[in-house]
Amino acid sequence: MKITAIVAALALALALGGSAYAQNSRWADPYQKGVKAFESGKYAEAVAQLERAVAADPKAGPNRIIEGVFRTDYFPYYYLALAYVELQQFDKAQQNLDKARSTLSRQQQAKFTDAESKIKIALGSRPPQRNAEFDNGVRDADALLSGRQFDAAIKRFDQLRAMDAAEYGKAGLAARRDEAVKGLAGQLTDEARASISASRFKDALAKLQQADQVLPGQKPVTDLLAELKKREDDYQRLKTEGQAAFSSRNYSSARDKFEQARTAHPEQFASDNLGARLTETSTLASTGPRGARGGSTGAGNANNTGNANNTGNASTADTVDPRVVEGRRFADRAKQLITQGKYAEADAAYASALKVDAKNQEALDAVEKAKKFKGLRDQGLQLNKAKNAAAAQKVLGDARNLDAARFEREGLTSTLDALTKSIGQEPSKLALQEALLALLKGDAQKSIAILEPALSSGGDRAASLHAYLGVAYATRSLSAPKPDDRTRLREKAVEQFKLAASAQPGYELSSRIVSPAIITIYNEARR
Amino acid sequence: MTMFRPVRVALSLMVVMVSLTTTAAAQTNDEIFPTLEWNFSTPGARANGMGRSFIGLADDATAAITNPAGLMNLTRPQIYAEYKNTRLKVERLADISALTTLQPTAITSIVNALSFLSVSAPVNSKIAVGFSVHRFLDYHEVFNLATRKIPNDPSNTFFFPVSGRADFMATAFGGSVAYMVTDALRVGVTLAANYFQADSLATRTDFIRGPNFATNPIDFVSSGIVANQTSINDTQTALSASAGALYRVNDMVNIGFSFEKSPRFTTSETLQTNPGFRTLAQSPFGTNQALVTSSNFPKSVAINVPNHFGAGVSVRPNAKLLIAGDVVRMNYSSLSENTTLVFFSNLTGAEYVTPDATEVHLGAEYNVYNMRGNPVFVRAGVFTNPNHLVSFTGTSDPATNAQETAKYNLLPRKDETRGTFGVGIALGPRAQIDAAYVFNKEFVLSSAIRF
Numbered sequence: 001m002k003i004t005a006i007v008a009a010l011a012l013a014l015a016l017g018g019s020a021y022a023q024n025s026r027w028a029d030p031y032q033k034g035v036k037a038f039e040s041g042k043y044a045e046a047v048a049q050l051e052r053a054v055a056a057d058p059k060a061g062p063n064r065i066i067e068g069v070f071r072t073d074y075f076p077y078y079y080l081a082l083a084y085v086e087l088q089q090f091d092k093a094q095q096n097l098d099k100a101r102s103t104l105s106r107q108q109q110a111k112f113t114d115a116e117s118k119i120k121i122a123l124g125s126r127p128p129q130r131n132a133e134f135d136n137g138v139r140d141a142d143a144l145l146s147g148r149q150f151d152a153a154i155k156r157f158d159q160l161r162a163m164d165a166a167e168y169g170k171a172g173l174a175a176r177r178d179e180a181v182k183g184l185a186g187q188l189t190d191e192a193r194a195s196i197s198a199s200r201f202k203d204a205l206a207k208l209q210q211a212d213q214v215l216p217g218q219k220p221v222t223d224l225l226a227e228l229k230k231r232e233d234d235y236q237r238l239k240t241e242g243q244a245a246f247s248s249r250n251y252s253s254a255r256d257k258f259e260q261a262r263t264a265h266p267e268q269f270a271s272d273n274l275g276a277r278l279t280e281t282s283t284l285a286s287t288g289p290r291g292a293r294g295g296s297t298g299a300g301n302a303n304n305t306g307n308a309n310n311t312g313n314a315s316t317a318d319t320v321d322p323r324v325v326e327g328r329r330f331a332d333r334a335k336q337l338i339t340q341g342k343y344a345e346a347d348a349a350y351a352s353a354l355k356v357d358a359k360n361q362e363a364l365d366a367v368e369k370a371k372k373f374k375g376l377r378d379q380g381l382q383l384n385k386a387k388n389a390a391a392a393q394k395v396l397g398d399a400r401n402l403d404a405a406r407f408e409r410e411g412l413t414s415t416l417d418a419l420t421k422s423i424g425q426e427p428s429k430l431a432l433q434e435a436l437l438a439l440l441k442g443d444a445q446k447s448i449a450i451l452e453p454a455l456s457s458g459g460d461r462a463a464s465l466h467a468y469l470g471v472a473y474a475t476r477s478l479s480a481p482k483p484d485d486r487t488r489l490r491e492k493a494v495e496q497f498k499l500a501a502s503a504q505p506g507y508e509l510s511s512r513i514v515s516p517a518i519i520t521i522y523n524e525a526r527r
Numbered sequence: 528m529t530m531f532r533p534v535r536v537a538l539s540l541m542v543v544m545v546s547l548t549t550t551a552a553a554q555t556n557d558e559i560f561p562t563l564e565w566n567f568s569t570p571g572a573r574a575n576g577m578g579r580s581f582i583g584l585a586d587d588a589t590a591a592i593t594n595p596a597g598l599m600n601l602t603r604p605q606i607y608a609e610y611k612n613t614r615l616k617v618e619r620l621a622d623i624s625a626l627t628t629l630q631p632t633a634i635t636s637i638v639n640a641l642s643f644l645s646v647s648a649p650v651n652s653k654i655a656v657g658f659s660v661h662r663f664l665d666y667h668e669v670f671n672l673a674t675r676k677i678p679n680d681p682s683n684t685f686f687f688p689v690s691g692r693a694d695f696m697a698t699a700f701g702g703s704v705a706y707m708v709t710d711a712l713r714v715g716v717t718l719a720a721n722y723f724q725a726d727s728l729a730t731r732t733d734f735i736r737g738p739n740f741a742t743n744p745i746d747f748v749s750s751g752i753v754a755n756q757t758s759i760n761d762t763q764t765a766l767s768a769s770a771g772a773l774y775r776v777n778d779m780v781n782i783g784f785s786f787e788k789s790p791r792f793t794t795s796e797t798l799q800t801n802p803g804f805r806t807l808a809q810s811p812f813g814t815n816q817a818l819v820t821s822s823n824f825p826k827s828v829a830i831n832v833p834n835h836f837g838a839g840v841s842v843r844p845n846a847k848l849l850i851a852g853d854v855v856r857m858n859y860s861s862l863s864e865n866t867t868l869v870f871f872s873n874l875t876g877a878e879y880v881t882p883d884a885t886e887v888h889l890g891a892e893y894n895v896y897n898m899r900g901n902p903v904f905v906r907a908g909v910f911t912n913p914n915h916l917v918s919f920t921g922t923s924d925p926a927t928n929a930q931e932t933a934k935y936n937l938l939p940r941k942d943e944t945r946g947t948f949g950v951g952i953a954l955g956p957r958a959q960i961d962a963a964y965v966f967n968k969e970f971v972l973s974s975a976i977r978f
Contacts, residue, residue: 026652026710028602032956063846063902067600068573068587069953069961070977071894071902 027057028066031076038079043086050076050083060100075100134164138171145176148516150184153177183511185215190515192224196442198479199266201228220440227442235265239274246277251285252324256361285324327357334366341409343370373403377412384419393419401434404449413453428454428461435468439475440513447472463504467522470496471509474518490521497525554917555796555828555867556879557757558672559693559727561917561935562617565833565862569593569888570609570643570661572961572973576949577890578908580851582839583783585773587959588645588975591659591703594771594785594839595715598655598705603956604648609973611642615667616967618939623673623745626686626933636667643973647703657703659717664697664832674734674747678937680929687731688749694726697790697832699767711775716768721790723763723830730756735810750811753801756818757869759828765790767832781841789832795825798869826869831861839888846894853888859915866917871927878920878931884913890947898952906949906963914940 034049053076064074077100084093137160144153157177161168168174188211195204205228211221242257258278262269269275330353337346347370353363376399383392396416400407407413417427431454438446451469455462470493477489500507500522509522554560571589574581581589585597588607615638618631625631640662647657672689701719708714731754737746771785798821803814839853859881866879890908897903919935922928949963949971956977963971 025600025602061846063897065843065846066956067602068975069902069904069951069959070602070956071953072956 027053043083046083153180255281327353327360408453444472444475463507467500494525501526572963572971576906576963578910580888580890582853584841591657595717596713596771596773599713603977605977607975609643612970613638655705666695691729723792752813761794763792792830797825834858849892855886904951908947912943
């Protein structure tokens, strides 16, 4: 029993001692087959066998023990290097050559000098080739990146990383992937901006959310998301106010609120099916009370005039205020005057509108805007007179930002340009900056208003001014609801693009801020 | 757990083998066996050159015998053969006055044999197999014992002069399987059918006064008249098994274990007497007649080949030098368990004992030179062989006690230490030739051909 216990203990100790150093002569057979295959010119088979040998024992060296008294030189890396050269996999050949060099003795290194030279010659005479599939993948990814197919480029880069992480890092593909990510985020932002211009807010929201996922925390994205939020909030507020006005039979106000709500968020307006309500409200506002619609009883509204149809046993509560109608008429007139550049008359028309209908929102907004513009204008001019150029330039710049068309119409552009120059700035550069800012905020019309007057002072920046004016037109073209408008605006865009190309051949739009669709128009225009 | 199934199987086999015991009678108390030392040499000139150290190395085809796990070291199919020239030297107290002077007479015989042959091959990266033929007993002796006065015998008796011979041969035909449990651990098992041939004859004759009796009162010589004769003439087969394990501790060190459950043969011995013995009143006092088998004969005789368990270690301090050492525990006591009583039926058989022994083997191999790319090795070693002759423990009968004590206990007993030396060469990747010399004992030549 004592012997049994000893034997059992020894056997158990052996069985449990499984983490021993893994070495044996299992390398010998694949190594010898590999060498044989190499000598027969079967290089692929040689590589397979030699790699097996290396996997079994990576420690190369001379006079290695196979079994008992049998020894052999074990130089798998040397043969692998040669085989890889034959297979034209030079990078692997080089790797194995390096390993072989370190394991050979001086005497043996001398012996293998010829072979080493052979590899060097091979490496020198043939361009190093990496994994063909990987290289093709890199080319694909780069093509997709330069073609602004950012999403596909990102996916391709990810595939390359999975394929060979080391080579991915070595080739600096991470930076190119980051570039694609930024490009995709910018592209999505541009598309969102275009959607906003086209009043496709839901689409814009989806694009912006996607952009935020791709590259979180981008300021243009958060700004646009805030803008969409404000639009949504405005819409909800206007809708609530419109419905309240409707309920209180203040149809004129209800109509205005509903119209403003439609302007603020057309998609949601349509989704909420408020179009019919607006039509109804507008009709009621313009036609006054009409026939009984329900079972309410009692006398009609004391304010009702005309079209009373109290023939039944009840009268309607729906009425239209003629002052609202008149107010709208004045407002419409004012808008017409603005298109003609008659701002003073337009201001007067809006004032008249407010006199008859103090709640005319359009007139309220227009009067407020005109008041603010005139305040800035007058302040700027006074500052200019007082030789305070910097302050004047800033205030007038604000005035132009508030109403660029009126600013230009009133001949203030030259004043601002002079001020800008006097304080060491370039008007064209400033205009370009502000126009781009307007573009980024989705206000293509404002961008046009800034850039058109700036063309005269373009100078070295003529190409940029024309190009981004073209971008502004193109942006409007893409979001214009009517086909005629789209065509007209696109023609204007093409015209500006041609001027840009003419001013500076080879001029390129920044893919970071311009959508691919507009770049396509630009590329077509300059051909 | 599946991975360790071979270990469990090997362990179970070893435990079963260790736990098996026998109560059969073993050897006999005639004149053949007291000097019969069973010596188990390690096959292979390489191992012999290294002091028979091989359990912790076991890296050639002889591993089938020494440690079957070592077959996993083979990388190619191969044939291995060993030729052995053994000088068998048996010392007996054969001379007329030897029981008094205790001066032994050396009886020497030379045995030439193809003592080991194997065919072995790796099957795959996990399994290797081998078939081997191993002559593990090759004992031949011809002896003559003079008429010797038995010291301390109260009846003043003499041993009959004996003329004897013994030829014992045992050969194992084994099949081996080795399995790689992990990269570091290998196990192996050898199962063998053992063929035993025994042919012995001991003839005791009557004695008469010799020519110098007048001056030497113990000078008696054989009369030529047979007193009795014992003989064994038989062949037997029996199974044996051995198991081993090799564990690679690191790049430099291997340790190994092996256990052999040796075969147990059952043969028989006959005692015949001469009806004409001392039937005359004058010299030669009888006639030789046809011998008659005594009653109760033939008697069953168990030959319990000793089991042994060993552990070894091999160390490669560098690519050229190999050092190995084994410790082997030999269960020699089984040889004399319940000895068959040919003479002195008043005994029980338990009065004969053989001590177990622990052998130590040490050796080294050095790659001294590479002759045209063929490595040449020199080897040297030493091993111990503690005395394991049978002893008689005594009995209450003075005459029996004196006779058996004289027969068994007066023989010189020495713990033997022998040096070994060897050379070898590997001829390319296909062949190796090794030679070894065990001082004053054995010359071994072996060769392996790899395919």
